[in-house]
Amino acid sequence: MPPSARELLARLAPDFPARHVGEIYTDTTEFMSISAGDVIKLGERHFLVLRDEAERRFGLEDPKFWVKRCRNLETGGRNLLKLVFHESFPMTIGSMVVTCTRSPRKESRILDLVRGDPRFMQGETVLDTAGNPVRILEVVAGKRLDEKIEALEMPHQDYFHTLFPDVLARFIEACEAIAWLHERNEKHGDVRRDHLYVSYDTGRYVWIDFDYTFDFQESPFGLDLFGLGNIIQFLVGMGQHTTQSITPAQRELIEPEDCSIMFANRIVNLKKLFPYIPDALNNVLLRFSLGANVFYDATRDLIRDLTKAHDALDA
């Protein structure tokens, strides 16, 4: 007879309070039933569930019941276990609605593809007893890039001249990682600034979360490129600037064409707010503006222009 969770935890996690001990699960299909104190058994490995993971955006917690933060009882290390959750949902981008789908097998495939590549979150896929592909993810030892930028307490001009050149160089490297995926006919699927971490050890940027997909026929990587555009605007601006967040005098200068092609209130022509931004860099931002007539359709083109912009910072 297999050991109960109580016996198992008494042996492998004696510090864990007995009153919180739950069940052992080998089938993760009913992921909503699995909660803190339960143990997920995958092969010979045991993972003690500590809590459901949550995304923190706009000051709100959005629980992700299919992602469990766990302690690996054999190694003592921390892992995230992503359980199978199929969903399709409409994602609103400005005035447009795009259908996104969560695909466990896409994420599994990308995890295999990027194994050992420090530009990406690492992990592996193991089938549970019901055949569900459970992704065992290593927790990225780092901090979210957007949180690091938002925590800076310095004038924009100081940031731009001292820290930004290195931020841009790192971001170009992160774009290279996305281009590398595209060249292998894969997309990240959810390029957002909170999906980019800065490694504590190396300072390198690390992409996380690859399970979204979408079906754009003529522009298969369009949404990834759009995401990269949003991030570079945020990094150049040391945060996001909207028509509501600027002074009345600045607002006088802003035309509709200076704003994002997707979000009418987001200013992307940042040179109007920060005149020391070189044209080579501002021109990249303008490719994501309502005033643009030509758009990026390949990440390599964006990288080429960002590299020129980086050179212009040194000049």
Place this chain on the structure above:
Amino acid sequence: MRDTKILIAFDGSDNSLRAVSYTAAMIGGGQKRLVTVAAIERPPDRDLFPDDLSWKAECARRVDAMRASLLDAKAMLVAVGIPDDWVETRFVESCRSPLRESMECSIGTSIALEILRLAEEGGFGTVVVGRRGVSKQEEFLFGSVSTKIIHAAKGLAVWVVA
């Protein structure tokens, strides 16, 4: 020879049917023109399906529908008096298709570039494409076959039917 060969980019949509209809009106009853109605297979993204069985079923359904649409397009051209042997249809399978039988296949990164490749390899002088009239935002995110054809075409005429 090149000037007498016309390639219609076809995807079964109303816009591409307009392109066929316009071509029929332009050349019906006139001098000899060889018309190819070409469709590039666009299988649905495999990751959007919970399993391969349902993905393959949808791929097969789309292939059948597209082959039938191509025959309809040919019939539209023949109906205006263009001889049957002046019109051919072509269906380029996707390299990603689970049903693929032919050696030649589309890698699927850009329908527009695939069409232009066919035009160049086949010595076509004219490419006809329908335009769906997308907003700037849609073009930014979803891309536009006609816009990309206009930008990338070299050494041939492009008819854009809006």
